[in-house]
Each structure stands twice: as C-alpha cells, then as structure tokens.
Amino acid sequence: AYEIPRVTGVQTCALPIHHIHHLSDQIGKLYVSDEYSDVVLVVEKSRIPAHKVILAARSEYFRALLFGGMRESSQEEVELGDTSLPAFRHLLRYIYTGNMSLNSFKEDLILDLLGLAHLYGFQELETSISEYLKAVLSVRTVCLIYDTASLYQLSSLTTASLVFMDRHALEILTHESFLGISEAALRQIISRDSFCAAEVDIFRAVSSWSQANP
Numbered sequence: 279a280y281e282i283p284r285v286t287g288v289q290t291c292a293l294p295i296h297h298i299h300h301l302s303d304q305i306g307k308l309y310v311s312d313e314y315s316d317v318v319l320v321v322e323k324s325r326i327p328a329h330k331v332i333l334a335a336r337s338e339y340f341r342a343l344l345f346g347g348m349r350e351s352s353q354e355e356v357e358l359g360d361t362s363l364p365a366f367r368h369l370l371r372y373i374y375t376g377n378m379s380l381n382s383f384k385e386d387l388i389l390d391l392l393g394l395a396h397l398y399g400f401q402e403l404e405t406s407i408s409e410y411l412k413a414v415l416s417v418r419t420v421c422l423i424y425d426t427a428s429l430y431q432l433s434s435l436t437t438a439s440l441v442f443m444d445r446h447a448l449e450i451l452t453h454e455s456f457l458g459i460s461e462a463a464l465r466q467i468i469s470r471d472s473f474c475a476a477e478v479d480i481f482r483a484v485s486s487w488s489q490a491n492p
C-alpha cells in the first residue's frame with residue numbers, strides 16, 4: 279500500500295477573508311426600503327421605513343427605544359422629535375452602510391449631524407465629524423462650531439476652536455458671526471488671557487453683541 283508522506287515542520291496560515299464592502303452594499307440596499315421593514319420613523323412629518331434589528335444593532339439608543347420595553351417597542355410608527363430631516367436621512371444612510379462623506383455638506387448640515395450623532399450615541403461618527411470640523415475651522419464658522427462643541431461637551435473641538443480664535447482675535451471680534459454666539463461663549467472667549475486683542479476692540483465687539491442680543 280502506498281503511504282502518503284507527512285510533511286512536518288510546515289505551518290499553514292489561513293488568509294483572512296474581508297468582504298466588508300459587500301456587506302455594506304447589501305445592507306445598504308435596505309436603506310429607506312419597504313422590503314422587510316417593520317417600523318416607520320416619523321421625522322418632521324415625513325415617514326421613513328426602517329428595520330428595527332439594524333437600528334438596534336447599530337445604536338444603544340435605538341436598542342433601548344425599540345426593544346427595551348418602552349411604549350415605542352410595540353408601535354409600528356415611532357416619532358423622533360428634535361431631529362432635522364435632512365440630517366437624519368444622512369445619519370440613517372450611515373447606520374445602514376457605515377459610510378458618510380462630509381466634503382459636500384454645508385456647515386449647518388454638518389453641525390446638525392454632529393448633534394444627531396451625539397443624541398443617538400454614535401461616538402465614532404461624533405469623533406470623525408469633530409476631527410473634520412477642526413480641519414476646516416475658519417473665521418466665518420468658528421463661533422458657531424465653538425457654541426455647538428460647548429453644548430455637547432466636546433472638549434477637543436472646544437479647545438481647537440478657542441485656540442483658533444486666540445490666533446485670529448481681531449478678525450473674530452469684527453466678523454458678523456460673533457454677534458450670534460451665546461452669552462456663555464462670549465464670556466469664555468474674552469476672559470482668556472491668550473485672546474490677544476486691544477481692550478477697546480473687545481469693548482466695541484461686546485457693545486455690538488449686546489445691541490444684537492437685547
């Protein structure tokens with residue numbers, strides 16, 4: 279009888295298989311699809327079909343809402359308040375695909391997305407949006423970004439915004455966006471020793487802010 283020789287001392291290494299893009303594409307096809315949908319999300323009176331198991335798998339917020347014994351667990355329609363429809367559509371696509379491109383979005387939409395990522399517990403998305411906003415800080419947007427970062431207690435983005443304002447103090451004080459910041463933000467900004475602007479310029483800016491925010 280012929281005996282097959284045994285090869286010793288040779289280790290076989292199985293190559294990892296990564297077909298994540300297929301998974302993303304296939305699940306992504308269910309985005310706003312009625313196919314297999316078992317819940318309707320109502321945002322600003324718009325009805326969006328969705329899938330409970332996908333929402334719950336991606337978000338602790340939705341897991342508690344849809345499977346945690348709350349009233350919404352037994353409802354076929356769930357209304358989501360304090361939610362911008364344009365931003366939520368992009369967030370929902372991210373939930374189904376794991377992908378999002380911020381380059382073509384306006385600042386207001388990006389900040390709405392940041393708020394939704396914070397509200398619904400998408401920490402990685404929140405961090406990615408924060409990093410993007412740090413990279414695109416400008417005199418025109420920094421006040422609004424700082425206010426938003428402070429609201430959601432995003433320390434890294436808050437610090438980056440303050441450092442940017444320190445470096446462009448006079449431009450910030452004279453830009454129209456300065457009139458739209460909150461009182462808390464105003465106090466924080468001008469009380470920093472590193473905010474290098476002449477006292478008279480700060481006085482004029484605060485005076486203008488007071489007139490715009492009676």
